[in-house]
Amino acid sequence: MEIFQYQFFINALWAALFTSITCGIIGTYIVSNRIVFLSGGITHSSFGGIGVGYYMGVNPIWGAAVFSVLSALGIEFFSKKGQLRHDSVIGIWWSFGMAIGIIFIYLTPGYAPNLMTYLFGSILTVSQGDLLFMGLLTGVIVVFFLLFFRMILFISFDESYARVFGMPVTLIKSLLISLVALTIVVNIKVVGIILLISLLTVPQSIANQFTQVFSRMMFYSVGISLLGVVAGLLFSYNQDVPSGASIIFALIVLFGLTKAGFYLRDKLHPHR
Amino acid sequence: MSEKILELQSVDAGYNGQRVISEANLEVYDHDFIGMIGPNGGGKTTLLKVILGVLKPFRGKLIYHQIYDADHVKRIGYLPQFSMIDRKFPISALEVVMSGLMPHHGLTRKYSREDKQRARQMMKRMGISHLEDKVVGELSGGQMQRVFLGRAIIGSPRLLILDEPNTFVDNQFEGELYEHLRELNQEMAIILVTHDIGTISSYVKTIACVNQQVFYHHSNVITQEQLSAYNCPIQLIAHGDVPHTVLKRHD
Numbered sequence A: 001m002e003i004f005q006y007q008f009f010i011n012a013l014w015a016a017l018f019t020s021i022t023c024g025i026i027g028t029y030i031v032s033n034r035i036v037f038l039s040g041g042i043t044h045s046s047f048g049g050i051g052v053g054y055y056m057g058v059n060p061i062w063g064a065a066v067f068s069v070l071s072a073l074g075i076e077f078f079s080k081k082g083q084l085r086h087d088s089v090i091g092i093w094w095s096f097g098m099a100i101g102i103i104f105i106y107l108t109p110g111y112a113p114n115l116m117t118y119l120f121g122s123i124l125t126v127s128q129g130d131l132l133f134m135g136l137l138t139g140v141i142v143v144f145f146l147l148f149f150r151m152i153l154f155i156s157f158d159e160s161y162a163r164v165f166g167m168p169v170t171l172i173k174s175l176l177i178s179l180v181a182l183t184i185v186v187n188i189k190v191v192g193i194i195l196l197i198s199l200l201t202v203p204q205s206i207a208n209q210f211t212q213v214f215s216r217m218m219f220y221s222v223g224i225s226l227l228g229v230v231a232g233l234l235f236s237y238n239q240d241v242p243s244g245a246s247i248i249f250a251l252i253v254l255f256g257l258t259k260a261g262f263y264l265r266d267k268l269h270p271h272r
Numbered sequence B: 001m002s003e004k005i006l007e008l009q010s011v012d013a014g015y016n017g018q019r020v021i022s023e024a025n026l027e028v029y030d031h032d033f034i035g036m037i038g039p040n041g042g043g044k045t046t047l048l049k050v051i052l053g054v055l056k057p058f059r060g061k062l063i064y065h066q067i068y069d070a071d072h073v074k075r076i077g078y079l080p081q082f083s084m085i086d087r088k089f090p091i092s093a094l095e096v097v098m099s100g101l102m103p104h105h106g107l108t109r110k111y112s113r114e115d116k117q118r119a120r121q122m123m124k125r126m127g128i129s130h131l132e133d134k135v136v137g138e139l140s141g142g143q144m145q146r147v148f149l150g151r152a153i154i155g156s157p158r159l160l161i162l163d164e165p166n167t168f169v170d171n172q173f174e175g176e177l178y179e180h181l182r183e184l185n186q187e188m189a190i191i192l193v194t195h196d197i198g199t200i201s202s203y204v205k206t207i208a209c210v211n212q213q214v215f216y217h218h219s220n221v222i223t224q225e226q227l228s229a230y231n232c233p234i235q236l237i238a239h240g241d242v243p244h245t246v247l248k249r250h251d
Ligand SMILES: Nc1ncnc2c1ncn2[C@@H]1O[C@H](COP(=O)(O)OP(=O)(O)OP(=O)(O)O)[C@@H](O)[C@H]1O
Pocket: B015, B016, B020, B038, B039, B040, B041, B042, B043, B044, B045, B046, B047, B081
């Protein structure tokens, strides 16, 4: 195909790879620990950083990075210290970040270029600079999980037991939630704030139908996202529709198909 | 002469400033087998959390003498009363048992072949070999309890703490469990929380009554009168022929 000759398309394929690895691994952590709502909160509150970035004339992604890491750690901190319900705190940060973003974008004189990119993503416009960040984060996440995999599994499964043995539970959890925040930030360009959560949950839900082992769930999720992202990318290019939406659409179709497949299998061979 | 492995010195402890345990003193020696009893809400689990070092006392001291080994590994095994686990979490029964070895490894080490072998043996001992690859959340209550017991014991602790281990398990395993404990007691001290002191009285060596205060009873025989004196209002099921000496002598 001739599109493989275009640099923007090569970039998009690299982005697809990095997205799949980061979201595949981090998403498995998110889904297993049931922190999907928390991740949604972090994603949306990063919009505050985008608004502030526009206002101050710096790259909005930097603003998003600061906001998302702060909100990730802030949510944990306030729900512990403030004796508030975890999900209520998430709800507050979620809308607060969005509100800040909207206010600052309105305060910024003139037009906010690329605003739609941040909201809905555009994998075909990913730059070499974006790729550099994505590649770096991919490396950090892979190394972190290789080193601490047993510990992550142990803490995620039974945190209070890990505390008995003086394991650095709070530290590891804070690092993990910061990695969640950074994963969200680097992937905003790909599918956008509004749709990001599905990259962190749909591949994992598909993978979970095939395996109930944490490590395998990570590997399968990476493969499944890669399939979904590339399929969505091609569809978006062919039909000239926004890439973020087509990627999510491809993933959900995949989810529906596998779900139906398993359902049929169980119907036809109930005692397999 | 037995060695002291830990002690509590006039400990006050509780939650959010509310005192649940007051002025508690307790010494645990190796080869101890302490049956811990007391009414619901009396503070047994809270006291265990203090002993485990996860709940900081408001006042008083927790002193570990023989809990850490030369490699600074905390040699405690713990079976919680309620394990707050997510039944959908993707982890197998074998992995959970093996995770009892986690404290023995550095932060980053992987499990070795030998670890896996040990975990397999432990599962066999618990009578759940056939469940190795099963997701832990899909086990029955009793099966899960055995998995958690395996996790507690696999690291050969110096002190084994069991918070009502007989919940969920069937009569047969309960009997096996107490026999296991008797054997394990050769190598480790045991603290066992139970509401059924009658059944286990022949296994424990001493009794601790916990109802805000802690009364230590240097024998496995206790009468209803003594219990009242300890402010420990629990009903004992009568065993033996003397009606008010509720527990038979072990030896
Ligand atoms: N996490 C907590 N936060 C606040 N209060 C608590 C907490 N855990 C226990 N309590 C309170 O401390 C008291 C003692 O509870 P604890 O769990 O130690 O009792 P217990 O002796 O183990 O009871 P049971 O026999 O029912 O297991 C109770 O009044 C309880 O309400």
